[in-house]
Amino acid sequence: MDIRQLEYFLAVVDRGGFNRAASALYVSQPSLSQAVRALERDLGTELFHRIGRRAVLTEAGRALIEPARAAVRSLEGARASVACVRELRAGRLDVASMPSQAVQPLTSLIRSFAQRHPGVTVSVKAAFTARDVIGAVRTGAAELGLLASAGSVPYTEVCAHVLAEQRFVLVAPPGGPFAGREAVACEELAGQRLIVGQPGTGMRAYVDSLRDQGIDFSMAAETEHRVALLPLVLAGVGLAVVTDSWRDIARRAGADVLDIEPATALSVALISRRGIRSPAAAAFWGMAVPTGTD
Known part of the structure; x- marks a missing residue:
């Protein structure tokens, strides 16, 4: 059973037949019928009585309507939640920071980020040394890190940009x-x-x-x-x-x-994992790091 099969099943229920459901879904009628047949095989029972061109719900079909609608609504809600995060209308960004750098420049960075993306919560995680910050980012405990160092830091483990x-x-x-x-x-x-x-x-x-x-x-x-x-x-x-x-x-x-x-x-650097950043992390990084210096 998959969500597409449930969507096809509900389309037949709402449209009153396979032909009208296929037209509404912009799929061929044989493809729609095949998907519903596969769903019936998974459930071990018929969902419709096929009477000529009519599709009449069986008792099992009537029992499936409510949970099928709930499943489709849940998927739509999940898609909407992901879209909100992707579009930075919601979500969370974890940033590990040493204490002094949490005073500045992190305060100013969060202020600017919040003005642009007020729906995203920035969660600041305490890290006392540069090695602690790198470890938090490398292991995924935080997406971004802010650290200060007098000597060389093993930036080969992370992507880094010196801010100030x-x-x-x-x-x-x-x-x-x-x-x-x-x-x-x-x-x-x-x-x-x-x-x-x-x-x-x-x-x-x-x-x-x-x-x-x-x-x-x-x-x-x-x-x-x-x-x-x-x-x-x-x-x-x-x-x-x-x-x-x-x-x-x-x-x-x-x-x-x-x-x-x-x-x-001390040199203050913003760091992240190498590779693809989440939308929130990418937006924060892009705000802090001048274009072309990433």
């Missing part, structure tokens, strides 16, 4: 050790208490590189919860080295934000 660079900045409490300044030399972090992220992140790698250069600071706190950074700074626990995606939020919260010299930056 984010330099490191220092977030300090108002009236802190560098009050009134716009920049600080990395050497001046010696003797300071720093709040750091977990190993494996670009922010942590940068702070560790300062120590490797002989800049001796103390570690006031280590946190995987990036949302805790600003409260900890404002509470006077220590200073935090973050990417400048945090600049506006930190300043609005009342913190001081200083550039760290010399400038050091």
